[in-house]
Structure formats: structure tokens, C-alpha cells
Amino acid sequence: MISVKEAQSKIQENSRILNSVSKSVENALDQVLSEDVKSPIHMPPFSQSAMDGYAIGSQGNTFKLVGEIQAGADSSGMTLKSNEAVRIFTGAMIPNGTFAVAKQEIVEKNKTEIRITEKQKHLQNIRPLGEQIKKGDIALPKGTVITPGTAGFLYTLGVNQVSVTKKPNIIILSTGNELVPPGQELSPGKIYESNTYTLKTALKKFRIQVTIKTVEDNYEATKKSIQESLNECDILITTGGISVGDYDFVGKAMEEVGVESIFYKIKQKPGKPIFFGKRNSKVVFGLPGNPAAALSCFYLYVTPGIRKMCGISDVSLEKRTLKLTSDYTKSKNLTHFLKAKCYGDKVAILGAQSSAMLSSFASANCLACLPEGQSEWKKGDAIEVYILP
Numbered sequence: 001m002i003s004v005k006e007a008q009s010k011i012q013e014n015s016r017i018l019n020s021v022s023k024s025v026e027n028a029l030d031q032v033l034s035e036d037v038k039s040p041i042h043m044p045p046f047s048q049s050a051m052d053g054y055a056i057g058s059q060g061n062t063f064k065l066v067g068e069i070q071a072g073a074d075s076s077g078m079t080l081k082s083n084e085a086v087r088i089f090t091g092a093m094i095p096n097g098t099f100a101v102a103k104q105e106i107v108e109k110n111k112t113e114i115r116i117t118e119k120q121k122h123l124q125n126i127r128p129l130g131e132q133i134k135k136g137d138i139a140l141p142k143g144t145v146i147t148p149g150t151a152g153f154l155y156t157l158g159v160n161q162v163s164v165t166k167k168p169n170i171i172i173l174s175t176g177n178e179l180v181p182p183g184q185e186l187s188p189g190k191i192y193e194s195n196t197y198t199l200k201t202a203l204k205k206f207r208i209q210v211t212i213k214t215v216e217d218n219y220e221a222t223k224k225s226i227q228e229s230l231n232e233c234d235i236l237i238t239t240g241g242i243s244v245g246d247y248d249f250v251g252k253a254m255e256e257v258g259v260e261s262i263f264y265k266i267k268q269k270p271g272k273p274i275f276f277g278k279r280n281s282k283v284v285f286g287l288p289g290n291p292a293a294a295l296s297c298f299y300l301y302v303t304p305g306i307r308k309m310c311g312i313s314d315v316s317l318e319k320r321t322l323k324l325t326s327d328y329t330k331s332k333n334l335t336h337f338l339k340a341k342c343y344g345d346k347v348a349i350l351g352a353q354s355s356a357m358l359s360s361f362a363s364a365n366c367l368a369c370l371p372e373g374q375s376e377w378k379k380g381d382a383i384e385v386y387i388l389p
């Protein structure tokens with residue numbers, strides 16, 4: 001049995017970053033750049049007017065109006081003399097010889113001349129060539145997550161294709177004779193199968209498609225299903241059948257199909273009987289069957305593994321340190337992860353903490369972490385919580 005921290009670091013050590021794939025930027029949302037993106041252009045690609053106004057040839061105050069430059073027009077062949085000005089618009093290319101752009105609000109004009117009512121500084125209201133980024137400079141480093149903001153920046157540079165780390169193929173395999181899919185009639189002795197649906201829903205936040213499989217509590221069938229799944233996926237998540245019951249076949253089946261055990265059991269509640277192993281580059285999480293334990297373990301252990309494989313450097317759920325709203329007592333030997341609700345700088349531990357109950361998860365927004373080695377907390381004590389995504 002290992003500690004929570006040891007388990008978390010073993011998962012990081014044993015999960016590899018997946019290969020990269022070329023994708024259109026619009027289809028790469030939330031994925032991670034697997035290479036630096038260098039800017040193929042200077043941005044802006046030419047010196048631009050930042051205002052609607054007049055490009056003026058010197059710091060003087062009256063100028064002869066010699067023309068007009070609209071956004072999109074090529075004025076590279078034009079040179080202003082010191083007594084000349086041109087009408088210019090935001091985003092338009094400034095002509096050679098421009099001292100500054102005077103915004104139109106400070107300009108008086110007649111047909112042939114303009115007069116500036118405020119003194120202009122050199123290069124005022126001009127966005128210089130390459131002000132934002134120079135051609136060949138790194139626009140976004142490897143490891144950057146594609147967000148609307150990063151995508152937008154890439155588009156402004158004309159980049160619409162990027163190399164990103166692949167997303168893992170995931171299979172969730174549920175075990176248990178007692179399980180019936182939601183929507184069907186429950187016969188005596190049966191319960192609804194919720195784990196695969198819950199985890200599939202949680203994975204939607206990662207925009208990861210999953211394949212769901214189910215198997216009865218039968219050793220040969222479990223072995224076959226695990227074997228087949230390992231040939232098809234990068235990450236296999238099983239639920240149930242990993243404890244010590246006579247019909248818990250997952251651990252033995254894993255061993256039989258060549259999965260190397262990295263750890264089994266974490267000093268925690270809920271979810272003590274959790275298995276993590278690997279076969280070559282594939283990793284396997286054997287989650288407990290109890291629904292609340294399965295979901296807690298998914299957030300605490302599976303998501304950091306997925307994030308690592310996706311190339312994300314910050315793998316953990318967001319952590320905050322908050323003040324307890326009431327006293328709490330637990331046994332010293334295990335870390336407890338408790339469904340909780342945080343608001344402001346406070347956190348309240350919810351009722352119904354049994355690993356078989358999801359009702360408290362339904363109103364939780366975080367998991368409070370009460371570490372092993374301590375058994376008592378007083379109202380107002382600071383504790384760490386993991387914010388649920």
C-alpha cells in the first residue's frame with residue numbers, strides 16, 4: 001500500500017506523452033502544441049496606422065493634402081515630403097517619410113490643406129513593422145494549450161495547421177453481473193451500471209471519445225476483454241472486480257495478460273483498492289466499483305495521467321487552501337478525500353461520504369484532502385481542496 005503522493009508520482013513516471021499529429025487549428029482546441037510555432041511573417045507585416053487620421057511628413061502644423069490611403073492599399077511606392085500629408089485609415093500601410101499619424105479629431109481641414117491642433121510625437125499612432133512579433137521568432141512554445149486566444153494569435157500570423165500531441169484512445173470496461181444499463185427495468189438483485197456513463201461524461205470535459213465495454217464476473221471473459229482492449233487503446237480503465245471478493249477477477253486477469261503492476265492499493269479513503277499498471281506504452285487503471293470511489297479516483301489519478309499523455313505540463317486538478325467550516329475527525333492512517341462544497345475562502349464537508357453513494361458528489365464542487373498522519377481538525381483550520389472541473 002502506497003501513499004497518495006507516491007501513487008501520483010508513479011502515474012506521472014509511467015505515463016508517456018503520446019505522438020504528435022498535424023491538425024487544423026480549429027480542430028485542435030484544448031490540445032497541446034508538440035513543437036514550437038515560429039512566426040512565418042512579421043506582425044504587423046508593414047508599418048500600420050493605428051488611427052483614422054492623417055499621415056504627416058514632419059512635426060509641423062500645416063500640410064498640403066496629397067492623397068488618401070485606405071486599409072488594404074499598397075503605399076510602398078509613396079514618399080511624403082515634410083510639408084505633405086495624406087488621409088489614412090486604421091490598419092492602412094503608412095507611406096515612406098511619415099513622421100506620425102495625427103488622429104482626425106485633432107485635425108482641421110479644407111480641400112487642399114490640413115492643420116494639426118496638437119503637437120505630434122515622432123511615430124505617434126503608428127504600429128511599427130513586426131511590433132507584435134518578428135518573422136522567425138517563437139510565437140507559441142511547445143506545450144502551449146490551444147485556446148480561442150492562442151488559436152486567434154496563430155490565425156493572425158496566417159498559421160492554420162499545427163502539430164499537437166494526440167489524445168489518448170480510452171476504453172472503459174465495467175465488470176459485474178449485477179449491472180443493468182440505465183433506462184432498462186431493474187430485476188431483483190440488479191443495480192444500474194453508472195460508472196462507465198459517469199466517467200464518459202467526465203471525459204467529455206477533455207473532449208475525449210471513449211469506448212465502453214462491459215463484462216460479467218467471469219475470469220476467462222474478463223481476461224479476454226482486457227487483452228482485446230489493450231490492443232485497441234492507450235489507456236484502459238476498468239471499474240469493479242479489483243478487490244478481494246471471490247468474483248473479483250480483474251487483478252489476476254491483468255497479470256495473466258502481461259500487465260506489469262506498478263501499484264495496488266493507496267492509503268486513502270475512498271478508493272483504497274485501486275490498481276495501476278502498464279503493458280509497454282499502455283497504462284491501466286483498475287478503479288474500484290463503488291461509484292463515488294471510482295469517480296474520486298478518476299479525478300485524482302486518471303485525469304493527471306491523461307493530461308500527462310496529452311502533453312499538458314500542469315497535470316493536477318486546481319488546488320486551493322481553504323478554511324473548514326466545522327470540526328472534523330477521522331482515523332490517522334489514511335488520507336481522506338471528502339466531497340465538499342467551497343465558497344469564498346471556506347469549505348464545508350458534505351454528508352453521505354460512503355463510497356457507494358454519489359448523492360454528495362451531486363452537490364460537491366471540490367474534494368477536500370485530509371492527509372494521513374492527522375486525525376483532528378478544528379473549524380477554521382486551513383486544508384487543501386481539489387477543485388472539480
Ligand code: AMP
Pocket residue numbers: 174175176178179191192193194195196239240241242243245248288289290291
Ligand atoms: P466490486 O468492486 O466489483 O465489488 O464493486 C463494489 C460495489 O460497486 C458493488 O456494490 C458493485 O455493485 C458496485 N459497482 C461495481 N461496478 C459498478 C458500476 N459500473 N456501476 C455502478 N455500481 C457498480
Ligand code: MG
Pocket residue numbers: 175176177217240241247289
Ligand atoms: Mg464486482
